[in-house]
Amino acid sequence: MTKGRKTTLDERIEIIEYCIDNECNYAKTAEKFQVSYQQVYTWTKKYKKSGIEGLQDRRGKGKTESELTEIEKLRAQNKLLQAENRKQQMEIDFLKKLEEIERRRS
Incomplete structure (x- = not known):
């Protein structure tokens, strides 16, 4: 199991594009980009639901x-x-x- 790492928004977009291009192969994507399987799965799910806005890190920020x-x-x-x-x-x-x-x- 690969331990997660910090990523930028651009990296997350690149990871999601790769995952989708490879028929949502989360394990292969996680291995290639050195992030956890769960993180790739979560990002893909958020991207499909909310687009790029869903990939932004909003921890600690309240609603507008x-x-x-x-x-x-x-x-x-x-x-x-x-x-x-x-x-x-x-x-x-x-x-x-x-x-x-x-x-x-x-």
């Missing part, structure tokens, strides 16, 4: 605002408001503590 559903937009907005509320509560608590310390000194 246009891709979000209404519920997802509301959840994101809710998260932002909750974070803002926590920040404001921390500021209030800090100011209260500061006033208490100042009262003790005088």
Whole structure:
């Protein structure tokens, strides 16, 4: 079994083209390009479903605002408001503590 390696988008496109040209022979493609069988299979499946866009590495990237559903937009907005509320509560608590310390000194 070949261990997977990092590949660029151009390499993935080349690998998929080779695989398709060779009647989807995943094992032969994996051996030739020194990538795992599973990776070739996955890339081919993604390419057939979404084209070149499916081959892009989008790990760690969220959806764009246009891709979000209404519920997802509301959840994101809710998260932002909750974070803002926590920040404001921390500021209030800090100011209260500061006033208490100042009262003790005088």
